[in-house]
Amino acid sequence: MPTIEFKLPDIGEGVHEGEIVRWIVPEGAPVQEDEPVVEVMTDKATVEIPAPASGVVSKHLVKEGEVAKVGSVIFVIESEGGGGGAAEPAPAAAREEPAAAAAPPAGGGTAAAVAAPPAPPAAPAATGRKVKAAPATRRLARELGVDLATVTGSGPGGRVRPEDVRAAAARQEAPAAAPEPAAAPAPPPSFPKVAGSREVERVPFRGIRKRTAEAMVRSKYTAPHFSLIEEVDVTELRAVRQKARERGEALGVKVTWLPWIMKAVALGLQEFPQLNSMLDEEAQEILTFHYVNLGIAVDTPRGLMVPVVEDVHLKGVLQLAAEVRDLAQRAREGRIKPEELKGSTFSITNAGNIGGVFATPIINFPNVAILGVHTIRRLPRVMSDDSIEPRDVMMLSISIDHRLVDGADGARFMVRVRELLENPALMLL
Amino acid sequence: MASSRRTPSNGEAGGLRLAEPPGVRLVKALAEGDRSLRKSFEGPLPEEDGLLRLYEAMLTTRLLDDRMLKLQRQGRVAFVGTATGLEASIHGSAAAFGPDDWVFSALREGGAAVQRGMPLYDYVAHMFGNRDDTAKGRQMPNHFQCKEVRFPSWSSVIGTQLPHAVGCALAMKKRGEPSIVCAYSGDGATSSNGFHSAMNFAGVFQAPVVFVVIDNGWAISVPSSRQTAAPSYGAKARAYGMPGVDVDGNDVLAVYAEVRRAADRARAGGGPGLVACRSYRMGGHSSSDDPSRYRSREEEEYWAQRDPLLRFGRYLEAQGLLDEERRERLHREITARIAAAVEKAEAVGPPPLETLLEDTWAVPPPSLRRQVLDALRVVAEKGEAEKVAGRFPL
Numbered sequence: 147m148p149t150i151e152f153k154l155p156d157i158g159e160g161v162h163e164g165e166i167v168r169w170i171v172p173e174g175a176p177v178q179e180d181e182p183v184v185e186v187m188t189d190k191a192t193v194e195i196p197a198p199a200s201g202v203v204s205k206h207l208v209k210e211g212e213v214a215k216v217g218s219v220i221f222v223i224e225s226e227g228g229g230g231g232a233a234e235p236a237p238a239a240a241r242e243e244p245a246a247a248a249a250p251p252a253g254g255g256t257a258a259a260v261a262a263p264p265a266p267p268a269a270p271a272a273t274g275r276k277v278k279a280a281p282a283t284r285r286l287a288r289e290l291g292v293d294l295a296t297v298t299g300s301g302p303g304g305r306v307r308p309e310d311v312r313a314a315a316a317r318q319e320a321p322a323a324a325p326e327p328a329a330a331p332a333p334p335p336s337f338p339k340v341a342g343s344r345e346v347e348r349v350p351f352r353g354i355r356k357r358t359a360e361a362m363v364r365s366k367y368t369a370p371h372f373s374l375i376e377e378v379d380v381t382e383l384r385a386v387r388q389k390a391r392e393r394g395e396a397l398g399v400k401v402t403w404l405p406w407i408m409k410a411v412a413l414g415l416q417e418f419p420q421l422n423s424m425l426d427e428e429a430q431e432i433l434t435f436h437y438v439n440l441g442i443a444v445d446t447p448r449g450l451m452v453p454v455v456e457d458v459h460l461k462g463v464l465q466l467a468a469e470v471r472d473l474a475q476r477a478r479e480g481r482i483k484p485e486e487l488k489g490s491t492f493s494i495t496n497a498g499n500i501g502g503v504f505a506t507p508i509i510n511f512p513n514v515a516i517l518g519v520h521t522i523r524r525l526p527r528v529m530s531d532d533s534i535e536p537r538d539v540m541m542l543s544i545s546i547d548h549r550l551v552d553g554a555d556g557a558r559f560m561v562r563v564r565e566l567l568e569n570p571a572l573m574l575l
Numbered sequence: 576m577a578s579s580r581r582t583p584s585n586g587e588a589g590g591l592r593l594a595e596p597p598g599v600r601l602v603k604a605l606a607e608g609d610r611s612l613r614k615s616f617e618g619p620l621p622e623e624d625g626l627l628r629l630y631e632a633m634l635t636t637r638l639l640d641d642r643m644l645k646l647q648r649q650g651r652v653a654f655v656g657t658a659t660g661l662e663a664s665i666h667g668s669a670a671a672f673g674p675d676d677w678v679f680s681a682l683r684e685g686g687a688a689v690q691r692g693m694p695l696y697d698y699v700a701h702m703f704g705n706r707d708d709t710a711k712g713r714q715m716p717n718h719f720q721c722k723e724v725r726f727p728s729w730s731s732v733i734g735t736q737l738p739h740a741v742g743c744a745l746a747m748k749k750r751g752e753p754s755i756v757c758a759y760s761g762d763g764a765t766s767s768n769g770f771h772s773a774m775n776f777a778g779v780f781q782a783p784v785v786f787v788v789i790d791n792g793w794a795i796s797v798p799s800s801r802q803t804a805a806p807s808y809g810a811k812a813r814a815y816g817m818p819g820v821d822v823d824g825n826d827v828l829a830v831y832a833e834v835r836r837a838a839d840r841a842r843a844g845g846g847p848g849l850v851a852c853r854s855y856r857m858g859g860h861s862s863s864d865d866p867s868r869y870r871s872r873e874e875e876e877y878w879a880q881r882d883p884l885l886r887f888g889r890y891l892e893a894q895g896l897l898d899e900e901r902r903e904r905l906h907r908e909i910t911a912r913i914a915a916a917v918e919k920a921e922a923v924g925p926p927p928l929e930t931l932l933e934d935t936w937a938v939p940p941p942s943l944r945r946q947v948l949d950a951l952r953v954v955a956e957k958g959e960a961e962k963v964a965g966r967f968p969l
Contacts, residue, residue, distance in 0.1 A: 152649075153650065154650075155648070155649060155650020155651075157648060157650075157863075158862070158863035159654065159861075161863075190863050191864060191865030191868075192867075193648055193865075194648065195648045196648055196649060198649045277957065
């Protein structure tokens with residue numbers, strides 16, 4: 147029962163990866179040679195991949211919806227011995243898994259290709275072992291006088307990297323260097339040679355990271371940003387919030403600072419709607435929204451997501467507290483629906499629970515502005531009667547697209563938001 | 576799809592490619608239902624035992640393509656361009672030429688080389704690019720060549736084979752040899768400058784060549800209706816001063832008859848001719864293509880009902896030349912032959928490194944010679960580089 151590890155082939159010309167669309171043969175099910183096992187979608191085509199031999203599909207290594215790299219093992223077949231003729235790409239499979247190397251290498255030419263499990267550096271590697279290394283690395287080895295066969299590769303599949311060669315060169319040098327300095331006059335203070343790791347991890351640039359990057363570049367290079375910082379005294383709001391918290395607890399809602407800020411922002415935006423707008427460049431029109439949908443930036447394990455709380459101008463603080471909490475939680479758990487990430491008219495990024503005094507956030511394009519909320523700190527402040535009091539002080543920063551909003555209006559909006567937060571009763575007006 | 580901008584022409588109705596374009600005289604041999612010949616059909620027909628050989632050649636191509644595509648999906652061969660759906664056009668035309676004639680192919684006519692006597696193993700060895708590959712592993716897969724059956728390799732560049740074919744035909748004429756040339760191309764190639772040069776040259780110099788245009792409906796994703804404003808591909812011949820005809824490309828006997836007529840004329844000194852075979856490529860352009868992105872399932876199903884193997888099979892059955900048992904036996908035998916060839920080809924290693932510069936230079940420049948010597952020395956010291964699993968070799 148030879149085990150065949152099936153590696154995703156390049157099913158188009160120059161395809162690097164493919165998404166597993168559907169497993170046609172479930173784990174544990176039998177399959178005949180050339181019968182389809184899995185459907186794979188690449189950027190060129192969606193194709194069915196047939197089994198290279200008859201047997202049982204013992205394992206799927208990639209889940210449906212996940213992306214596999216060309217050359218990586220996607221499923222394993224326990225084949226009926228010899229059924230697939232010369233088909234089995236078994237020698238290649240044996241190379242990857244150290245576990246598989248437990249089987250005695252079948253003598254002969256190709257078996258020599260089986261990489262020995264990484265040998266301790268001390269033991270000189272068996273001669274005749276094929277060394278995996280890029281041409282540049284091989285040249286480096288020649289230049290440094292390092293025999294590649296004695297180097298343990300730290301790269302994928304035991305590939306020797308330039309830093310492995312340099313480390314080996316350093317080891318070769320070290321003992322030789324010891325006796326040397328005796329005769330030298332006024333030897334410089336000698337420090338132990340530090341062979342710091344130069345390991346660099348490479349991960350594919352895609353998914354949320356890539357989409358975030360693209361969105362940020364588009365925003366920053368399209369909208370000329372300017373930023374304003376405003377200091378807000380939230381001492382009074384703290385007292386109000388405390389009362390609201392007790393009320394919220396009864397309803398099972400945790401009232402944080404954010405819903406208050408959302409409320410103040412919604413009121414401010416209704417007064418200064420130019421900050422609640424967007425530019426339709428194609429139509430050459432400015433769209434001004436008479437409703438407020440707030441995008442709330444959420445830091446999730448998979449990256450930045452911006453779920454949207456709709457109709458903030460129509461909702462009370464408790465409802466906002468409940469909704470924003472629910473959206474943020476589902477965003478973190480990856481259960482957010484795509485449509486819940488769309489349709490914001492303005493965005494808020496909350497860095498308050500992490501740190502930092504203020505920021506210059508990048509606008510969540512095509513919004514024209516984004517508000518940054520920062521840590522509330524207890525600071526001494528000069529009061530109107532010149533006394534100095536400890537106060538709860540919060541910084542708000544805002545970045546605005548200068549194409550649609552001028553500095554003065556931005557400042558007026560921020561002043562209005564500050565007034566509302568400093569005097570929460572005004573929000574009732 | 577901005578279908579509103581597409582002019583319905585060249586036999587397309589509502590975005591669907593028709594088998595019989597209105598306003599075009601399409602030569603057909605098989606009567607409705609495919610069980611007999613039309614009264615109007617004038618022949619010529621292949622001799623009787625040639626009929627079954629023709630069927631076997633078509634079936635071989637169908638099964639080869641099927642297996643090769645699976646091997647490609649498994650990462651065992653790198654690239655395939657199938658002829659599925661085009662077997663009547665390919666094999667009906669190839670059957671009209673003699674063993675001393677030349678065949679210049681495009682991507683999909685490798686089956687014609689097998690039909691002319693190229694060993695099945697050579698075909699498969701080329702797909703693997705192993706040391707038995709007649710192209711010595713240097714060609715892109717699916718670009719067949721076989722010296723023994725006068726089947727040169729193809730450059731991959733659309734239409735380039737056509738001037739080569741005409742040059743070859745003129746050489747035969749100048750040398751006084753009786754050989755003629757079959758020049759294959761697809762519908763897309765009729766828009767290439769090679770097509771124009773070749774057609775014009777052949778017409779002016781009366782080269783003994785038959786242009787077989789296999790109009791399979793799609794030049795990758797460009798439909799035939801967008802390829803030309805001419806009423807048909809056969810009509811193009813007229814402008815070059817040669818006879819042109821359109822045939823039902825899924826009717827193998829019609830294809831044979833018209834290509835044979837043109838071949839006989841060319842051999843008799845009557846100059847070139849063009850036969851356009853109206854057919855349909857059932858698969859993708861190649862193993863890298865996904866036709867569902869540009870054409871409808873409805874169209875594919877329409878053409879699947881006009882499958883050339885199905886149609887010819889019905890005719891042979893009605894003539895008592897084929898039955899279910901014989902069909903199954905053929906199927907089994909050919910499948911086994913292909914499997915044996917695959918097994919053998921896969922076990923054979925790549926071409927030896929020493930052959931790297933063979934046939935490329937009369938006297939290789941010193942820089943290249945040094946590189947090869949260096950490579951050989953490295954291999955002698957370290958062993959050969961390992962095969963990278965499943966990567967496309969370009």
